[in-house]
Amino acid sequence: MHVRIEHTITLCYQQAGTLNLRELSKQLKLSQTTVSRALNGYPEVNEATRKRVTEAAEKYQYRPNVRAQTLATGKSKSVGHVIPLSKQSELVNMVFSDFMAGAGLVYAEHGYTMTLSIVRDDDELDAYSAFAERGAVDGVIVQGPTCDDPRIARLLRLNIPFVVHGRASGIETPYAWLDVNNHRAIKAATQSLIDLGHRRIGLINGREQMDFALRRRAGYEAALADAGIPADPALTRSGDMSEPNGYTAACEVLAYQNPPTAFVASSIVIALGVKRAIEEHGLTIGKDVSVICFDDDISYLPNAGRTPQFTAMRSSVHAAGARCATLLLERIKTPGAPPSSELWEAEFVQGASTGPGPHA
Amino acid sequence: MHVRIEHTITLCYQQAGTLNLRELSKQLKLSQTTVSRALNGYPEVNEATRKRVTEAAEKYQYRPNVRAQTLATGKSKSVGHVIPLSKQSELVNMVFSDFMAGAGLVYAEHGYTMTLSIVRDDDELDAYSAFAERGAVDGVIVQGPTCDDPRIARLLRLNIPFVVHGRASGIETPYAWLDVNNHRAIKAATQSLIDLGHRRIGLINGREQMDFALRRRAGYEAALADAGIPADPALTRSGDMSEPNGYTAACEVLAYQNPPTAFVASSIVIALGVKRAIEEHGLTIGKDVSVICFDDDISYLPNAGRTPQFTAMRSSVHAAGARCATLLLERIKTPGAPPSSELWEAEFVQGASTGPGPHA
DNA sequence: TTGAAAGCGATACCAG
DNA sequence: CTGGTATCGCTTTCAA
Numbered sequence: 001m002h003v004r005i006e007h008t009i010t011l012c013y014q015q016a017g018t019l020n021l022r023e024l025s026k027q028l029k030l031s032q033t034t035v036s037r038a039l040n041g042y043p044e045v046n047e048a049t050r051k052r053v054t055e056a057a058e059k060y061q062y063r064p065n066v067r068a069q070t071l072a073t074g075k076s077k078s079v080g081h082v083i084p085l086s087k088q089s090e091l092v093n094m095v096f097s098d099f100m101a102g103a104g105l106v107y108a109e110h111g112y113t114m115t116l117s118i119v120r121d122d123d124e125l126d127a128y129s130a131f132a133e134r135g136a137v138d139g140v141i142v143q144g145p146t147c148d149d150p151r152i153a154r155l156l157r158l159n160i161p162f163v164v165h166g167r168a169s170g171i172e173t174p175y176a177w178l179d180v181n182n183h184r185a186i187k188a189a190t191q192s193l194i195d196l197g198h199r200r201i202g203l204i205n206g207r208e209q210m211d212f213a214l215r216r217r218a219g220y221e222a223a224l225a226d227a228g229i230p231a232d233p234a235l236t237r238s239g240d241m242s243e244p245n246g247y248t249a250a251c252e253v254l255a256y257q258n259p260p261t262a263f264v265a266s267s268i269v270i271a272l273g274v275k276r277a278i279e280e281h282g283l284t285i286g287k288d289v290s291v292i293c294f295d296d297d298i299s300y301l302p303n304a305g306r307t308p309q310f311t312a313m314r315s316s317v318h319a320a321g322a323r324c325a326t327l328l329l330e331r332i333k334t335p336g337a338p339p340s341s342e343l344w345e346a347e348f349v350q351g352a353s354t355g356p357g358p359h360a
Numbered sequence: 361m362h363v364r365i366e367h368t369i370t371l372c373y374q375q376a377g378t379l380n381l382r383e384l385s386k387q388l389k390l391s392q393t394t395v396s397r398a399l400n401g402y403p404e405v406n407e408a409t410r411k412r413v414t415e416a417a418e419k420y421q422y423r424p425n426v427r428a429q430t431l432a433t434g435k436s437k438s439v440g441h442v443i444p445l446s447k448q449s450e451l452v453n454m455v456f457s458d459f460m461a462g463a464g465l466v467y468a469e470h471g472y473t474m475t476l477s478i479v480r481d482d483d484e485l486d487a488y489s490a491f492a493e494r495g496a497v498d499g500v501i502v503q504g505p506t507c508d509d510p511r512i513a514r515l516l517r518l519n520i521p522f523v524v525h526g527r528a529s530g531i532e533t534p535y536a537w538l539d540v541n542n543h544r545a546i547k548a549a550t551q552s553l554i555d556l557g558h559r560r561i562g563l564i565n566g567r568e569q570m571d572f573a574l575r576r577r578a579g580y581e582a583a584l585a586d587a588g589i590p591a592d593p594a595l596t597r598s599g600d601m602s603e604p605n606g607y608t609a610a611c612e613v614l615a616y617q618n619p620p621t622a623f624v625a626s627s628i629v630i631a632l633g634v635k636r637a638i639e640e641h642g643l644t645i646g647k648d649v650s651v652i653c654f655d656d657d658i659s660y661l662p663n664a665g666r667t668p669q670f671t672a673m674r675s676s677v678h679a680a681g682a683r684c685a686t687l688l689l690e691r692i693k694t695p696g697a698p699p700s701s702e703l704w705e706a707e708f709v710q711g712a713s714t715g716p717g718p719h720a
Numbered sequence: 721t722t723g724a725a726a727g728c729g730a731t732a733c734c735a736g
Numbered sequence: 737c738t739g740g741t742a743t744c745g746c747t748t749t750c751a752a
Contacts, residue, residue: 020729031739036731046737063493067436068729071427071744078475085461097457101445104478113496114476115438118464133423136473380745391723396747406721428745431728 024062028053039064078113079103079328080137082128084121087144095317096143099165102321103141110329112138125154132160139332141165141324146209161331163324167341168211176331176339178324180316182212182294185346186219186264189292193262194227196290201229202253202260203236204246204270213238216266216294235260246273254281262290294346320344384422388413399424438473439463439688440497442488444481447504455677456503459525462681463501470689472498485514492520499692501525501684506569521691523684527701528571536691536699538684540676542572542654545706546579546624549652553622554587556650561589562613562620563596564606564630573598576626576654595620606633614641622650654706680704 025035030053038045038053039062056062070076081100104114115137117127128151131137139161142151148170155162156173164177193201203220206213217236224231234256237249246269253260254277263278265271271293275285283289323342331337385395390413398405398413399422416422430436441460464474475497477487488511491497499521502511508530515522516533524537553561563580566573577596584591594616597609606629613620614637623638625631631653635645643649683702691697 021731022729032730033732033740034738037738040731044737049737061493065431065729066494066496067427067431067434068744069731071425071431071746072729072731074427074731074744076427083461083464085465100476101443101478104443104476105445105480108477108479108483114478116460116464116474116476117468118461118474119468120465123468133421134426136426382745392746393724393748394722397722400747404721409721425745428728429747431730432745432747434728434747 019060019062020065021062024056024060027060028056074135075138075332076136077111078115078137079107079325080115080117080128080131080140081143082117082119082124082131082140084119084124086121098315098317099143099321099324102318102323103325104321106322106325106329112329125150128154129158132158139163139328141328145211147211147214149211161328161335163328163331165320165324166212169214174339175341176327177341178320178327178344179212179342180320180344180346182215182346183219183222185294186216186266187223188219189294190220190223190264191226193264193290193292194223194229196262198260198262198290199227199229200232200235200258200260200262202250202263203266204249204253204263204274205236205238205266206241206270208238213266220264241267241269243269243273243276246270247277248273250274250277251280254278260289262292265291265293268293316344316346379420379422380425381422384416384420387420388416434495435498435692436496437471438475438497439467439685439692440475440477440488440491440500441503442477442479442484442491442500444479444484446481458675458677459503459681459684462678462683463685464681466682466685466689472689485510488514489518492518499523499688501688505571507571507574509571521688521695523688523691525680525684526572529574534699535701536687537701538680538687538704539572539702540680540704540706542575542706543579543582545654546576546626547583548579549654550580550583550624551586553624553650553652554583554589556622558620558622558650559587559589560592560595560618560620560622562610562623563626564609564613564623564634565596565598565626566601566630568598573626580624601627601629603629603633603636606630607637608633610634610637611640614638620649622652625651625653628653676704676706 021032021035025032028035030049034045034049035053038050039057066077081103083096087096100114107114115131117131119127128140131140132155137160140155142149142155142162142164143166145152145164145166145168147168149164149168152162152164152168152171152175156175162176164175165179167177167179190201190203201220201224203217205217205220208214208217217238220236221231235253237253239245239249246265249270250263250273253263263271263274265274271291274291278285278289278291285291327340327342331339381392381395385392388395390409394405394409395413395417398410399417426437441463443456447456460474467474475491477491479487488500491500492515497520500515502509502515502522502524503526505512505524505526505528507528509524509528512522512524512528512531512535516535522536524535525539527537527539550561550563561580561584563577565577565580568574568577577598580596581591595613597613599605599609606625609630610623610633613623623631623634625634631651634651638645638649638651645651687700687702691699
């Protein structure tokens with residue numbers, strides 16, 4: 001096994017392809033201006049000239065220097081994402097990665113790059129400032145907002161284009177966001193359990209500093225209220241989006257004197273823990289206890305979570321990333337425009353199966 | 361599903377705190393040169409002046425423009441990572457993300473940023489070229505090399521600093537890499553099964569275009585050879601690092617007339633599938649069939665993979681990312697230096713328990 | 721120890 | 737349609 005390195009007649013004086021606009025224009029006996037215009041597709045340039053220029057550019061392997069371009073244009077053609085270390089764990093990752101993959105593709109299509117800042121949690125705010133103040137990026141994305149998220153206030157003050165994936169209740173100033181209708185999704189999920197006859201329904205939620213978690217709780221409570229069922233605080237827990245947390249939370253709730261006959265889980269990893277808790281209590285899912293989950297249907301979980309619903313969620317996160325990127329690029333290109341926002345409905349929740357009701 | 365779009369009006373003033381070096385130096389009645397030198401810690405500047413400068417910079421919230429800085433210095437102070445979409449799935453993600461988190465922190469500590477290019481698989485090579493030719497980054501990282509990886513040949517030709525996580529057998533020209541000793545780890549794992557008395561041992565490997573997979577197979581075969589056990593091709597499979605692939609591969613092997621009494625799995629996700637296959641065949645892990653896995657001990661897997669070993673693997677990937685980043689920054693700073701490489705031993709494999717031997 | 725001036729490599733305005 | 741020239745904001749010789 002060996003490598004064949006291909007040599008062609010390309011002689012390298014300096015670094016290969018390191019000629020710049022001036023040298024190229026000298027070769028062509030044209031001004032830098034004209035060459036630049038020809039390459040950038042300006043309409044006023046003669047088509048014959050343009051052809052000559054593009055061919056020469058190709059022949060000499062001319063590559064415009066991005067550093068010079070960004071200085072001259074005042075735009076870095078890049079978008080910043082800040083990732084605090086603590087979010088860099090567990091399945092949350094998947095959501096993060098899928099979102100970024102969706103966004104990254106859109107950036108690439110528009111000639112933008114993605115600049116990542118991975119920081120310790122304490123440095124998160126400063127990372128946004130660094131991005132903005134030094135002109136390192138043209139815009140930024142905010143993921144996973146909390147209630148009253150300080151990042152949003154900061155970014156508004158910095159006056160840099162940004163789009164939030166999610167919303168932060170408590171912030172009055174308008175800003176661009178894209179969110180899924182958490183309230184409605186969880187209300188519908190809870191409602192479907194109520195329709196099966198359940199009246200004692202547990203909620204294992206994410207950390208309720210997170211805005212989405214608050215909205216999910218509100219949806220859960222709204223469904224109970226509509227059905228005239230009093231909310232019992234003993235049946236609800238909030239904590240990390242992790243399997244262990246789902247487990248311990250569900251155990252606590254199941255240990256209650258009057259345990260629930262059904263659970264609403266705020267994520268697939270939480271549902272995994274809930275499932276383990278239920279099984280360890282000698283109960284059977286879909287018979288003794290029903291579980292419904294925002295991301296997915298727990299009944300498929302043994303198969304490593306590769307269910308159609310899970311795939312749907314992942315691709316919808318991917319789509320959200322792409323859409324946020326598009327919104328951001330629009331904002332970058334038309335700085336004056338009022339922020340536009342979108343609320344998506346979580347269609348994939350609809351088909352989740354929960355097993356029979358409590359009296360089946 | 362419908363979308364609600366909200367419109368509001370925002371007023372934009374000038375960016376706050378956008379004064380530049382010239383204005384700052386004017387305020388100070390000093391030259392730009394001196395101010396620049398003072399801020400960048402050059403020794404020749406008077407300490408009194410420096411103090412005056414830094415205080416003014418603080419007062420006026422001066423932030424040097426990175427775009428100008430990179431043009432003037434010729435360094436972008438950023439490192440490129442290219443992520444092809446196909447690798448953006450499943451648990452591979454975790455390895456990717458952990459690695460990048462480790463690297464990203466190191467970059468941040470050294471004032472570098474990380475530039476990501478998420479591309480469709482076909483565009484991967486060009487993404488590296490784009491990074492290098494246009495001076496967008498000072499160096500790049502290569503993850504998951506295949507045998508004879510074309511990216512490495514390309515990067516060598518582009519003459520840009522880079523570090524490979526893993527190695528590509530077949531490439532003669534020296535380059536910097538950091539790898540884990542796959543051969544030795546899998547050989548030890550196989551050996552431990554042999555020590556338990558197994559003589560028919562299956563191997564469910566990753567895709568054998570990947571260099572690490574080739575090395576793992578070699579390690580497996582070496583252990584068999586040492587024990588005088590003939591290798592039976594019917595007992596080995598290679599494919600995606602995924603649960604479904606582990607499942608189908610294990611099923612095929614188990615359907616063999618003379619099925620194995622033990623498996624070596626090349627990753628934790630594959631092991632998950634192998635486990636499912638074994639259970640569906642009515643066999644018991646650790647009793648009828650032993651399984652050992654590169655990343656982890658399968659006996660813990662029901663608990664969503666959150667085992668000490670798994671954590672150890674994740675943190676070792678994190679460390680690898682950090683180390684690669686460090687190696688790369690060194691290469692960037694001393695361009696002439698010969699490439700240095702590191703081979704790490706996979707210590708965490710040693711303690712994996714596999715259950716009793718075949719005759720227990 | 722400080723400053724004037726020449727880059728860095730593009731873009732973009734204003735003439736012609 | 738094409739060209740001269742200022743500009744972007746900082747770094748870095750070279751002189752003083």
